Amino acid sequence: MDMLALPWVDVIGYIGAATTIWAMGSRTIIPLRIGVICGNVGFLAFGILAESYPTMVTHAILLPLNIWRTVQLVRLIREIKESTREEDALQPLIPFMRLEKEKAGAELFRKGDEPDRMILIKSGTVVLTEIDVRLGAHDVLGEIGIFTPENRRTATAVCETDCELYTLSHDVMLQLYYQNPRFGLFLVRIIVRRLIKNWQDADSRAKMGVA
Numbered sequence: 001m002d003m004l005a006l007p008w009v010d011v012i013g014y015i016g017a018a019t020t021i022w023a024m025g026s027r028t029i030i031p032l033r034i035g036v037i038c039g040n041v042g043f044l045a046f047g048i049l050a051e052s053y054p055t056m057v058t059h060a061i062l063l064p065l066n067i068w069r070t071v072q073l074v075r076l077i078r079e080i081k082e083s084t085r086e087e088d089a090l091q092p093l094i095p096f097m098r099l100e101k102e103k104a105g106a107e108l109f110r111k112g113d114e115p116d117r118m119i120l121i122k123s124g125t126v127v128l129t130e131i132d133v134r135l136g137a138h139d140v141l142g143e144i145g146i147f148t149p150e151n152r153r154t155a156t157a158v159c160e161t162d163c164e165l166y167t168l169s170h171d172v173m174l175q176l177y178y179q180n181p182r183f184g185l186f187l188v189r190i191i192v193r194r195l196i197k198n199w200q201d202a203d204s205r206a207k208m209g210v211a
Helices: 005-025 030-048 053-082 087-097 170-179 179-208
Strands: 098-102 107-109 119-123 126-128 133-135 157-159 164-169
Touching: 005 030, 030 053, 087 164, 119 170, 157 179, 164 170, 170 179
Parallel strands: none
Antiparallel strands: 098 164, 107 157, 119 164, 126 133, 126 157
16 A cells, blocks of 8 residues: 555545544534535545555445435424325324334323323224223334323323334334424324314213213
8 A cells, every 4th residue: 555645645634534533513403414415425435545454344334324314303203294195294204213012902102101102003903991982003102102291191192902003112203203393293283183173072971971
């Protein structure tokens, strides 16, 4: 290797390091990801030119991973903004969710529990026992408890049938909420829609009782 080229290799490495450090100071996730991608490029070039194979391999793996995660976040922002129906609006969240299967009779959470996840029903039926409300495919549950003053579940959810559920953890949900104002607005829309539906159902039952 030409020794005269080594200082330039070092400069590339320092640029990669500086870009990564700058990215870590970002307050929002997309600038952070973009900065880290630039750092990956710098370190990858440094690893190739300096023949530092651990550096090269590490950033050759991290670069496409960070690019993919950034693409997911950009799609999430765009699709949440453009979505109008609840079932369509929830589709961008699925890459951030985990698919779980529950048997009939399984208790997903109990009233008064500390909330730990938001749930999107893929298939099956879940009943909220206190208010006798049944939820099916594309319905969301578990999102309200995270925003209650007591930070507690407001109802007990039990699988009435075998269910497939997409779950979004409390921590990931809060990260997305704070990092993306549109996602926060999206959650508010879900909660308000749920409260309006519950009020309408209760009003209909009351009118039937009077009749």
